[in-house]
Amino acid sequence: MNRPYTTTSAPARRATPVAFDHPAQPGGWLSVASAAGRAGVHPRTVKNWIKKGYLPATRLPSPMGKGHLRIRLGDLDALVARGALQ
Secondary structure, eight states: OOOOOOOOSOOOOOOOOOGGGOTTSTTOEEOHHHHHHHHTSOHHHHHHHHHHTSSOOEEOOOTTSOOOEEEEHHHHHHHHHHOOOO
16 A cells, blocks of 8 residues: 655754844844844845954854854944944
């Protein structure tokens, strides 16, 4: 008897999100997209700032070593306040 493809394991659950993207939190962390929205630029621009060393960022841990980037809110605000990078 041929059966349609079925999985026996339960579907994967998403982890409960942590407050990385909570911009109202003092000293909070932002994703690249959130930082771009806050600065009024394209996310690629934020990545270029990180690559050139204008904006410090950290990566979340991942098995491949390429976790999501996170930017400290205060670092982004200081960069935007300088106003030289638009």
